[in-house]
Amino acid sequence: MVAAANLVEVAALVGDTARATMLNALMGGQSLTATELAYCANISRSTASGHLSKLVAAGLLTVTHKRRFSYYRIASPLVAAMLESSKVVAAIDMPPRRHPRSINDDALRFARSCYDHLAGQLGVAVTDALVAMGHIILTDEGGEVTPSGERFLSAFGVDLKPRTRRIFCQPCLDWSERRYHIKGLVGARILDRLFELGWLKSVPGGRALQLTPSGRRGLFEIFQVEIERGAVQPVDDATRGGRQLKLSDLLNP
């Protein structure tokens, strides 16, 4: 008896440094051109072209040709989910810090997009804040937005209606923090809003996200998430409860 050939094919595709780097770069959700991806992976364009056509043939990526550019992107959320779950396993396996952390690594650990929602320390911190304020209930099994959460998110500018058919609110195991952050429709809309407010900016050529000064202020005021020198400071519940939200400032700037 032999395993499903396709599982092997898919895993083998991911199991190459150059291809994995390109997939990783696309986990931000954007489309990138072949040349950009070649640059990301440190390989020639011809090599990249070969890799990319394999990934498309296997259905991991899709490509759209516009003008003289080929834009590649992750073919489906299922592919993103597969990569995330592989990363969770990879993070467990990690023998404690054999590879020295790179600067880039630290940036990714701090804040990154996980396909379409926020991950990393910041993603976990925002999730924790929403849970602590009683706006969201997260269990291993799933997530739920409470009525107060609906009001809060709506005031924050996140529109959760109409509820589309996609998964609404779900915990996603963060590979760097090994704690849950929010994915699904809720997670995606929150990230959208953070971009819209200019609180986060994407760093070109990667999935890392940069917190802007206004984002630093905003996260503190709305979510009581305090950031010092690029690291998230834990805020105890007492402090959290003692402050008034200033959603009005946000909505009428």
Next chain:
Amino acid sequence: MVAAANLVEVAALVGDTARATMLNALMGGQSLTATELAYCANISRSTASGHLSKLVAAGLLTVTHKRRFSYYRIASPLVAAMLESSKVVAAIDMPPRRHPRSINDDALRFARSCYDHLAGQLGVAVTDALVAMGHIILTDEGGEVTPSGERFLSAFGVDLKPRTRRIFCQPCLDWSERRYHIKGLVGARILDRLFELGWLKSVPGGRALQLTPSGRRGLFEIFQVEIERGAVQPVDDATRGGRQLKLSDLLNP
């Protein structure tokens, strides 16, 4: 920028036919010896030994040495989840039937264990039945056992207490059916009970499960799942509603 080396390592390990076959064989949840796994994968024992030590070193498998045997098993449910999500992607990619189905393939599609719960046509059918009877509510986001479901499952011989810390009831995307079946504690306990009743037997050397004649009767009587010539027949809700459950027969044989 370069992708996490560990993701590549993990994926590359899965991306080899022999190793994937062994992992697949272990997805039934049991422990198998090195020689058994070598036989599964059609490779010499020396080659298998090399593969297995790599898988253990990477944390995908664990090994326990007893007497003169080495028993290997999947190291964690997270590893199982990774393999399942990879298979979902692999199943999507499948260009419609390039590889002719093997007999074994059909058996797997019909019924198999997915680490610790029932999958395949039978898994989906049982899930559908529980949902149709109002015993379980499944959404994309998670699952829930209704009060009637608790009574039903309890009468069926599935004890759901004490609720351990593990995920209770969750939908799991079936790679062969592309529909949900139940995983988590509920899924695992149901499979346990089906074995206990002798309704299912495991086929040695694989994850495929065989339905026994009593299982065929039992599934029809309790779940109104009808099986003809190894394929599950859909049962419409009218028929389903028209029959009385015979749990008493089951409990006092």
Next chain:
DNA sequence: CGAACAGTTCGGCCTATGCCGAACTGTTTT
């Protein structure tokens, strides 16, 4: 004690596949 067996390690073979540069197509710019 010696035979049988599970498992591992080692050395050598061989194939699969990643990589590049060169040459080509097609698009945009000057």
Next chain:
DNA sequence: AAAACAGTTCGGCATAGGCCGAACTGTTCG
């Protein structure tokens, strides 16, 4: 029209890594 650029295809090179058999350790059993 020529130059610049995105992308692809092709040929050839180099290496990683899968595979086996042989030899070894350790356990079980006659």
